[in-house]
Amino acid sequence: TLDGELSTRASHVFRARRDGSALESVMAGGMDNPVGIAFTDTGDLLLTCTFVHHPAGGLRDGVLHAVPGALFGKDHPPIHEPAHLWTAPTLMPVMVDLGPAAPCGLSVTKSESMGLYNRALSCQFNLRRVQAHALRPAGSALASDTTDLIVSDFQDFHPTDAVEDADGSILVVDTGGWYKLCCPSSQMVKAESLGAIYRLEKKDAPKVADPRGLKIDWSAPDVALASILTDARQAVAARAASTLSKRGAIKELARVAGSPDASRARRLAALWAIGRSPVPAATDSLVIFCSQEDPLLRLVALRALASRGGDAGVESASRLATTDPDPGVRRAAVERLAACRNPSVVPAILKAMGATDGPSDRAWRHAVVRALVLCRAPAAELDRAWESARHRALVLTVLDQSGQLKSLEKVLALVASPDAGEAAVGRWVLSRHNEWDAELALRLGAAGGQPRWLDADLLARAASHPEGKALVARWLAESERRDLALDAVAKVTGAFPKEWVDAVGALMAGPAGPARGKALALAASLARRKALPAGWSASLEKLASDDSTPAAARLAAIAALPVPSGTVPYLAKSLHRDRPQQERQLALEALARAKPAPEQWDILAAALAEASPTDISRILELFGPKAGTPAGLALARALGRPELSQKVPVAAVRQNLAGHGPEVRAAFEPVLAKLDPGADAERKRVLVLLAE
Helix, strand or coil: CCCCCCCCCCEEEEECCCCCCCCEEEEEEECCEEEEEEECCCCCEEEEEECCCCCECCECEEEEECCCCEEEECCCHHHHCCCCCCCCCCCCCCCEEEECCCEEEEEECCCCCCCCCCEEEEEECCCCEEEEEEEEEECCEEEEEEEEEEECCCCCCCEEEEEECCCCCEEEEECCECCCCCCCCCCCCECCCCCEEEEECCCCCCCCCCCCCCCCCCCCCHHHHHCCCCCCCHHHHHHHHHHHHHHCCHHHHHHHHCCCCCCHHHHHHHHHHHHHCCCHHHHHHHHHHCCCCCHHHHHHHHHHHHHHCCCCCHHHHHHHHHHCCCHHHHHHHHHHHHCCCCHHHHHHHHHHHHCCCCCCCHHHHHHHHHHHHHCCCCHHHHHHHHHCCCCHHHHHHHHHHCCCCCCCHHHHHHHCCCCHHHHHHHHHHHHCCHHHHHHHHHHHHHHCCCCCCCCHHHHHHHCCCHHHHHHHHHHHCCCCCHHHHHHHHHHCCCCCCHHHHHHHHHHHHCCCCHHHHHHHHHHHHHHCCCCCCHHHHHHHHHHHHCCCCCHHHHHHHHHHCCCCHHHHHHHHHCCECCCCHHHHHHHHHHHHHCCCCCCHHHHHHHHHHHECHHHHHHHHHCCCHHHCHHHHHHHHHHHCCHHHHCCCCHHHHHHHHCCCCHHHHHHHHHHHHHHCHHHHHHHHHHHHHHHC
16 A cells, blocks of 8 residues: 555555555444445545444444544454554544444435435435435534435335436435345345335426437537536536546636636536646646635645645645634645655644644544654654643654654653543553553552552553552552552452462451452452462351351352352342342352252242342343253243243243253243243144144
């Protein structure tokens, strides 16, 4: 690529010249599928994609405004590979969240005949709709006001493309019911549901004559073709612009692009045609348009110059990046400078970054960091920018992402900032450098006190070094820093450090209180992964066997020990819905490691009747195939009682039953017939049909 070899598992949109040269990644992300792309009239790239979020809270798919070099979700390992530039601790925002829509085709309308000019149209397979996204500026980026264009309640309507025809009408492609992979709204092949292509047009709209200009003599001289650059027929005007661009007719195109009498659509189309023209005069014309009064023309001229490469327009871009009143133009100017990939433009980028009246939105900050990294900003210039005390978060990000951050000083200065945004960037950069963990532990030990930015994750990582282990051991004995030390200890993997054994054991043997509670919770958590230090056993056994021990402490002690069957009745009582959630959780953890006697499974099954609905599934897991036949039979007996028939989810019962033997499955047949009579009737009908 333009920036060297790229090895990546992330999703990307790439671009290159027609001969394959100048390959570069336009954007990257952790989404499953980048699906449709489209460009606005000002050259902004839009993208539909699936799983830009981990599915939760109604979020999943989306429409993105893919600013150059942006990194989007979802957040998982591929986007954390070294090849990907992070310009902030967070990923770029999604322009339009669609939910589980399975978005497909995306287009941007070019005609004004439907009143939808420059609207993005997204087709959403799962949700059976096409939406129109009206774009508007949001800082230096775009936002959207979204409305439904087409919605169907027919379950086999699955729109996958919306394309603007030459007369300005919208063609919508419906694939029907043949596709059945992945999408939850299309689970069965329905070959009879053929789909269709629909046309959406204005009611009583006049017929457009020769909408594609097939009757026009396209070999006519430049002057003749220039006269139709403003033709009301969008396809005709576009073909005229393309033809004149290939001929290098820059004067004719520039005349329309600069005409206040031409529409926005025709002016911008003519200017893009100049940008595509291979003749040198096109570059000179674009530089002139950087000084146009209309900000949209300045914006397009800068983007066209960036795509052409070279150094043309750098002086204009340097000026506009700092002084232009339009935030979008300022960002485009910085992106034009970034396309140079030359350290000579770094002073102009830093000046734009430091302008007091500049943008502050996420896309702008991203553009500045990306430009400084691509242009290989020297450390000396970045150090001078740091000293100015403005935008230190951006400077630190550039130093980090360009591999020029060699010490802790700047990071520690930023994490201590009273500005929450700066402190968050400092914390993020610190988390990326585990080579400083030992030094960090030494500094923390020497400084005294507990800095507000220090959390259990950082302290646990530092504790992987001898210096950190010693620091945590010391803090475990200090009441004011003990809580953080215990939280860090809980996050440490591997063998439990001997330096901490006595300190944690003393807390477990000490008086009741928050410190003992945390130490016991730590022991219960560690017991799930490893054998506990022998020195803790006496304290844990004493607490577990003492009826006077507070319930939470006793349950934690039981969960930390090899669970004797004699504690099962006590643990079953602790599952009651009125007990605190922490106690129920500890009881479940202990029961997961217990081995109840055959007769105790009935006691445990009876606990389902008074359990919290949030615990039912976890209790059912205890009765799985590994628990054996007595457990399965006890569950069948319990579920046969009326008080449980409406409380336990049938799906969870069936899942639990799957691995059990024939004796348990036979015991469940009459139970399931009562719990799910519809399914039982269906099963009997299938058996009859098979017999016939």
